[in-house]
Amino acid sequence: MSATELVRTARMKRDSGIGKQVRKVLAVVALPIVLIVTWWFSSAGSQNFFFPPLEQIVTAFQPTWFTGAIETEVLPSVWRLLGGYLVAGVIGIGLGALLGSSPVLRAFTEPALEFLRAIPPTVMIPILILFLGIGAEMRVVVIAIGALWPILLNTIEGVRAIDEVLRDTARVYRLTPMMRFSTLILRGASPQIVTGARQGLSVAIILMVISEMFAAQDGIGFTIIRFQKSYAMPEMWSGILLLGVLGIVLSLIFKLFESISLKWYFGLRQSQRGGN
């Protein structure tokens, strides 16, 4: 083992030390705690009908959501979100791999893609209602269309950026088409695919809520609007809180997936920064 390697190993050890971990966690949770505490005390005793005290919102949370609404409102939302996101992921990565690999195909499709991308997915809702009705399919499709673009465009960029020498290596050693897709294209573009997937997830969450504000029968967005229309302010705010929590949970799951699938990428970048 060379000296530089030993130094690198030592550095890695120090980075994963307990003290460092604690400091990292503190850095992440400090600001949210300050904000929540500020909200709690500044809203305490609030007489403003539209901005009830945080205490009231928290009190409303349990009866509003944990007495059946999880199954009837939250889960349908989450399933549509995941369904649309999955469709966007499969199409975005599949099509992105294809377009990223072929300059001809890319030149051919670029104008159409630019045009389609410029259309906000929400304006598709009235049109989709005509074709798909007002059921779950329409909402899933809206989510899929919105999440598709960041995933597709980032995948194309990622595939294009795959090292030429690596491509040549794959050809020289005659990797099968399946291996070329999984080991070269998919893994090689994974840093950009993950970036696109992260952006796609935020878009998907937004569209999940918005799609439920049109002619819906259930869902978190639908429920929030229902509370708003019936002036049930603490309940409405508790719905917004729930959306925030859902967003955090999903992004934590995403981070976990990212840290596992891109472990090599972070290691590679660190070794490049450290010099060889």
Place this chain on the structure above:
Amino acid sequence: MTISDSVSVQSPDVLLQVRGLRKTYEVRNDPIEAIRRLTFDIHAGDLVCIVGPSGAGKTTLLRSLAGLLTPSGGSAKLDGEEIVEPPKGMAVVFQEYARSLFPWLTIAQNVALPLKAQGVDRATRAEKTAKALEAVGLADVAKRYPWQLSGGMQQRVALARAVAYEPRILLMDEPFAAVDAQTRADLEDLVRNLWHRLGLTVLFVTHDIDESIYLGQRVLVLSNRPTEILDDIAINLPDERDQLTTRNEPEFARLRAEVYERVQQAKAGRRPGDAA
């Protein structure tokens, strides 16, 4: 020495046959003639070095032989078969060896990948991988990632991958140009050693005259661009080579002077037709 282009009958043990190979890069308005005309044979079991100044077209030649580049004319045949795509049984160690390793695969996975593509079963794959890593002295880093290794170690991984593949011919493109002198000497000995033990056929490209003489049984001297063969020199050094004694032999000095003169003439723009 020249071989007439019209000779197309090949002696039984000719593995690689190159006839009148040409390559002109079609850059808009300004075609770059990299290879003017190359004709040579490599016999099975040979270790041939190709030496030529930077920019002579050595990489262009190697990429053409590897089936990664379509020549503008002439032919290259491996075992009598025209090379139009990367042929079976050919391994390449690229000049940019670090970029030729898959950063998301461990060392062992990198070495095993070509075997997997050939449909070699898991147990055999593991066995061949372990043996190849053993042969290059890297058995203890099998589970590491390429970016955790030094440049010289990465080069040995690229070599192990090529060796594990059990190629009929191994092409190497200035493989040791970027490693330090001591590592370089070790790697040169490693190549000689592997060539001996495994009965490989090796085509080794370098711009380093000493390296070409130390390694080769035969050295092809290339002119500068557009490249042609200036000379084909047999290296009559003892088969057992040693960094110290071999490099100090009078015959080594004589050969170095001979090749050096050729390369100097090449740099000065001498063409094969010119009087010496």
